[in-house]
Amino acid sequence: MGLCPYSNYACDFCRHFFIKERRKDMKKIISAIAAFAVVLSSLVVSPFAADEKTVSLRIEGKSETYFYGDVTTNASTVAELMNEVDAANDNLTITNPTGTYITAINGDVAGSVAPKYWDGWMDLVNGAAPSVGIGEQQIKDGDVIVFYYSDEFGPHGFAKPAADLSKLGDREITFTSDAYAEDFSLITVPVEGAKVTWDGKEYVTDADGKIVIDKADFTVGDHSVGISKVAEDGVPLVLRFASDYKITVTADMVKAEAPAVTEPETKPAKPAEDVPSGDTGYVYFAVVAIIAAAGIAAVSKKRAYEK
Known part of the structure; x- marks a missing residue:
């Protein structure tokens, strides 16, 4: 109690x-x-949430795409982003010993192509090559980052193709790339000899960087397009398009076939009989006249008899 x-x-x-x-x-x-x-x-508000951003990241290796997707991160630089992606993906092995330059991704090692050994990993941020290393490349929400392996400054060279669709209505696509002339001025050059796929069907660009899509394949809608070009030693010579790259064909681009015009059947004209000329002609007309006169006389005689 x-x-x-x-x-x-x-x-x-x-x-x-x-x-x-x-x-x-x-x-x-x-x-x-x-x-x-x-x-x-x-x-x-969490201090980390305030700095959170989403970027698109694509990693193009020698012969395949190693990574492509959106990444949500609190990283402030490209180097930090790559470290996060490496840690989060078991199928990626990214080597970044100094924090400023990537030396290898999944076995594609920089400096392994003779004779210059200038091959390696480069990156683009929103389509442009940064002027600083990845440790100083600041990222922001919505950035598009592409890493690619190439021998860009070596003897192989490297092209970053862009599709010119100005003549798409004629089923023509021209692929060009920026390049530097001997005086280091920026010029546009055709991408020759590249393999282009249109919904899986293969074409090869000509000396002008052009392909012409077959009429049967040129239909209204979205079409998956890819491009590649590889040297004999396996070094890529162009930057591949993203796997979801598409080109849209609209209804006004597809030209209707003009109906075939059938010519009316004509019978050959009956050849005219040859009319004799010269002395033979006089004889011919004389004979005709005699026959005609004889016929008239016979008719007259018959009529007189009937009377």
């Missing part, structure tokens, strides 16, 4: 009453604390 707080007497009724009331009060206090915690958590 408990001791009554009012009378100092043992009283089970008072004891149970006050315990019950105290429990009610504790529940109210706990509920209030929980509500306050919810409000407080909504006001406090």
